[in-house]
Amino acid sequence: MTLPVERGRVFREAWIAGVRKYYPGEPKSGYVTPWEETPEWERESASAVYDQVSAFIEATDGKAAKLTRDQKSRFVALCWIGHIFKHFPDPKPAYVADWDELPTWQQETDADIFERIERETRQ
Numbered sequence: 001m002t003l004p005v006e007r008g009r010v011f012r013e014a015w016i017a018g019v020r021k022y023y024p025g026e027p028k029s030g031y032v033t034p035w036e037e038t039p040e041w042e043r044e045s046a047s048a049v050y051d052q053v054s055a056f057i058e059a060t061d062g063k064a065a066k067l068t069r070d071q072k073s074r075f076v077a078l079c080w081i082g083h084i085f086k087h088f089p090d091p092k093p094a095y096v097a098d099w100d101e102l103p104t105w106q107q108e109t110d111a112d113i114f115e116r117i118e119r120e121t122r123q
Contacts, residue, residue: 007054007120008047009035014116015046018109045083052079053117065118072114073107074099080110 012035019031035043053076057064067075077099084095099107 007050008043010116010120011046011050011113012038012043014113015109018112019105021112022105022108024105041087045080045087048083049076049079050117053114054121057118057121062122067114069111069115070099070107072118073111076110076114077102077107 016032016034019027023031038046056075064072081096084091088095102110
């Protein structure tokens, strides 16, 4: 079993890798902030979303692997939005935008996050 901090770190590493891969141009520094410098609420949320995705994969006996990349991405995005609402009583609309309103780079990054958690969960 991966420890909570390690699960959050896996999520964050997958996020940073996706941003570096898909973001057009130079990403904002906050998008690629290392784990150690990431705010506490964000580290907590990264661990929680990892757990939500992992639990979903386990609950489907791994059949969630059959989801499309868009479906995987949507799941991660929706879980993350829940944590935004948990930590911010009145978040900016962009922070809680529905999946189809997200930029392509973020959709692709969220799909990569799901797939990284999927690999970790199968181990």
